Amino acid sequence: MSNWNIWSVSVVLISLLIIAPVLAIFYSAFLGDTSLWPHLFSTVLPRYISNTLILMLGVGILSLIFGVSTSWIVTRYNFPGKHILEWALLLPAAVPAYIIAYTYTDIFEYAGPFQAMLRDIFGWNTAQDYWFPNIRSMGGAILVMSSVLYPYIYLMTRASFLTTPISFFQTGSIYGRNT
Known part of the structure; x- marks a missing residue:
């Protein structure tokens, strides 16, 4: 029993050490200088919240589209x-999102190899000669984050599709409810 008590106390102490910085941030945000909140609400907070909601919605929808469609196929x-392909679709989950973000940004920005190749092939000289979507935008962030997060949806829906009897899909097809 004494071993259990030592382990319990050590786990609690380690947990407190880990959570202490988070608690300090919450303390300073909500109980610290309260004059900061009106300034944040009047300047940047609405934009930050709206950008976060747009990013969440966009990544969620695009990840669902990527994950469900690839698992179905x-x-x-x-x-x-x-x-x-079954295994290759899981590879983005093995790479941290920030590394993929840096990689996509380097490849698809104006000075990157992809746009340089397009300029060489089509004889374009400047950015005014053609239009290419900016990878450093909300759409680019949604695309990059979705390309990293869809494997989790792919895994869950693939497992669900594999455990659903094929007769359910065949019955639906017979009655004209095919997909």
Whole structure:
């Protein structure tokens, strides 16, 4: 029993050490200088909140589209390279989001290799000669974050599709409710 008490006390102490910085931030945000909140509300907070909500909604919708569609295709259709694709679709989950963000930004920005290749192929000289979406935008952030987060939805929906009997889909197809 004494071992259990030592472990319990050590876990509680380690947990307190880990959570202490978070508690300090909450304390300073809500119980510290209260004159800061009106200034934040009148200047930047509405924009930050709206950008966060747009980002959450966009990433959620695009991740759902990527995850559900790829899991449906991989689960219900047979095609060459299917088994490789099943594993390749999981690879973005193995790379941290900030590394993928830096990589996509370097590849797709104006000075990056992708736009340089387009300029070489089509003979464009400046950015005014063509339009290319800015990767450093809300749309770019949504695309990059969705490309990192869709594997989690892919895994869950693929498991669900694999456990759903094929007869359910065949019955729906017979009655004209095919997908």
